[in-house]
Amino acid sequence: MPKPSRTGTAAALVLLALLGAAVWAVGQLRLNVATFTDSIGNATDFLSRTLPLDFPPLTEVLLLCGQTLAIVVCATLLSVLVSVPVAVLAAGNTTPAPAARYGARAVIVVARAVPDVVLAIVFFRLFGLGALAGVLAMGLHSVGMVAKLYADAIEQIDEGPRTAVRATGARRLQEQIAGVLPQVLPAFVATALHRFDINLRVSVLLGFVGVGGLGFEIANALRRLDYQRGVALALVVLLLCIAAELLSAAVRRALLGTSGDTARGLTGFIRRRVGAIRADLARGPGDRGPEPGRVSPPWTARRVRGAVFTAVTALVVVASVWGADLSPWQVLAGLPRMLDTLGLFWPPSTGGVLPDLVAELFVTVQIALAATLIGAVLALPIGILAARNVAPIPGIATAFRIVIVVVRGIPELVLAIVFVVITGLGPQAGALALAIGAVGLLGKLVADSLEETDVRVQQAVRATGAKRLQVFVAVTLPQAAPAFVAHLLYQLDVNIRSATLLGIVGAGGIGFYLLNASRVMEFGVVTTIMMMVFATVMVVELLALWLRRAVS
Incomplete structure (x- = not known):
């Protein structure tokens, strides 16, 4: 031994x-049996004050659900857009320099360290009431998780396809798109969907500091001790979270398929991209002839499914931006106050x-x-x-x-x-x-x-x-x-x-x-x-x- x-x-x-x-x-x-026994009376009283549940009219419920989902979708999209370049800089095999890697890792740590509630309070001071503060708070805080997982996925790729792309004389951006992106795309999609689930639950917490949607209505109901309405809306959130979890799982399966199918599809995609880049480099700038290196993949059922999901995702994003009522002018109006607002948080004090x-x-x-x-x-x-x-x-x-x-x-x-x-x-x-x-x-x-x-x-x-x-x-x-x-x-x-x-x-x-x-x-x-x-x-x-x- x-x-x-x-x-x-x-x-x-x-x-x-x-x-x-x-x-x-x-x-x-x-936390013992005696404590739970002493709380039985309170639990019975709470249940009697909760039932029957008081649901708002269906149109109001749908409106609140739509507002919440719009905020969560926009926040998740923001986190993905910010996380991709941060992850590329943070990954040891794609960063251009050690300083860039340490800087990107610092951004990830800071994003995780600052609670989304605090970020929401800051953005309320900058941009006023509305969905924008919630989108920015959840989106930027999510970078701490999403960018870290994206960077980990990039560091775990097979360097073979990337080396093959580099050998053709491809530039850094072409190398990332053709040699790295196809390998990490499944992990990127899965992480984004997982973060969407988390943000949906976080939106309830942000409702207590003023972010609209179901969380805000739950907070108002509980502040006036209206447990019938508050618990009814909490049940709506529960059903929404379960639906989002099941939908995310279905989308992951539909988009990514089985691991073997995914691997074969990615390998084919990488080969096609390498051939296309090689053909681009071989042709002269004035050559407008056919591109023999390019291969157009067949429209299989899986590719059609992916195209449909991509189109639906684009429509959902557009509808969410519209539903959250995000305005670039609101952002521009609040930016001049940023330094003054951040200055309120420094130096630290104990009060x-x-x-x-x-x-x-x-x-x-x-x-x-x-x-x-x-x-x-x-x-x-x-x-x-x-x-x-x-x-x-x-x-x-x-x-x-x-x-x-x-x-x-x-x-x-x-x-x-x-x-x-x-x-x-x-x-x-x-x-x-x-x-x-x-x-x-x-x-x-x-x-x-x-x-x-x-x-x-x-x-x-x-x-x-x-x-x-x-x-x-x-x-x-x-x-x-x-x-x-x-x-x-x-x-x-x-x-x-x-x-x-x-x-x-x-x-x-x-x-x-x-x-x-x-x-x-x-x-x-x-x-x-x-x-x-x-x-x-x-x-x-x-x-x-x-x-x-x-x-x-």
């Missing part, structure tokens, strides 16, 4: 320490409440740790049963996939509001809301990781006569274990950021101070809070990076 390395031992001790801290956080926040800020940041970390532990306990069995190669029968995997989709569709802010009413103001509501929200994200990641394990090894062990449980414990689980560790640390990162924002509705943590500082225009305090949260998240990210290397 090999002797464990120092790095492996240190990683195991750190993981045990994190587990101990999470168990301690659960105890400190009193005389630094001890309170440190204490509430500690509570935020407690909420995140407790939520991650409870969420993992709930999500791991659900994710395992949702994996098609682990579930006893396909029907069970499908059923648990549906559970994951439904849970993912519930905005965490709505869960936090419900738990605030049931358990009262404080960190318990935030921890419970994030724990349930983790089932959607963590359950999906666990299921996907199990399905990505090497099936051939599992089949080989099964051929020896091993039972399903033995194969899972001996082969499948060890293969997916490093991914599980990475997913848990990623969930902790997400929960720290989310716990910061859930404090806006009284779910404990530093978010309450963040919103209050924004409302009384203590923007220096806002900067201090952002820097504190950013430092905490960076510690978690560095720890996660080290642990992933140690356990892999």
Whole structure:
């Protein structure tokens, strides 16, 4: 038996320490059976004040849904347009210089660090009320995730096609279009659709700071304690999120097809582009003759499908820009005030409440740790049963996939509001809301990781006569274990950021101070809070990076 390395031992001790801290956080926040028992009366009272649900007229619901979707589509489009050049500069194999790469990576980090709520407040001061602030806030904040994933996808490409294109004498732009884009297009599409799902849920949170749509109406209803209307609109958001999740999955399958079809299609596209570029370089500038190097692909059913989806996407984008009522003149009018507005956030200040800020940041970390532990306990069995190669029968995997989709569709802010009413103001509501929200994200990641394990090894062990449980414990689980560790640390990162924002509705943590500082225009305090949260998240990210290397 090999002797464990120092790095492996240190990683195991750190993981045990994190587990101990999470168990301690659960105890400190009193997340126990007694707390839930004491809250039964509040839950019953909340239910009686909620039913029957009070839905607005159908025309009003459709109008609110259209406004919300228009804002989310425009924000996602903005994030993609900004992320593509940032990702090209940030990727090590496409950046023109190290300085450009570090600068692009800094842009990605800053975009992730600044909460979209803070961005929305800034843009409200610049451009006034309206959808523009929400589009800019969600779009620019999304760059932190979208550009990072785009850069990772670019760095993982096969350099063979790109080298072949470069050998023809192609310029840098031609090289990117013909040698890089076809390979990363599937990942780009999948990431954009995933971010659309996230932005749809984020739009509810931005409604509490003035961005229009369903989130704004939910916030107004809850402020006047109209739970019948507020929960009814929250149910509309849930159905909208589920529909968006299912539609995104269908679009991904229709556009990308199976992995084999995609690979063959991309290979053919690359070959055609290389031939076209070679022909362009061989012809003289005055040659207007035929282009023998160009190959026109046949209009197969898959290509027709792709063209239809492209046309529909273009129509949706145009309709969204019109529906969100975005005006370039509004942007031009607000730009002269940008430097003055940004100057309000510097230098950072504590407002005389630094001890309170440190204490509430500690509570935020407690909420995140407790939520991650409870969420993992709930999500791991659900994710395992949702994996098609682990579930006893396909029907069970499908059923648990549906559970994951439904849970993912519930905005965490709505869960936090419900738990605030049931358990009262404080960190318990935030921890419970994030724990349930983790089932959607963590359950999906666990299921996907199990399905990505090497099936051939599992089949080989099964051929020896091993039972399903033995194969899972001996082969499948060890293969997916490093991914599980990475997913848990990623969930902790997400929960720290989310716990910061859930404090806006009284779910404990530093978010309450963040919103209050924004409302009384203590923007220096806002900067201090952002820097504190950013430092905490960076510690978690560095720890996660080290642990992933140690356990892999």
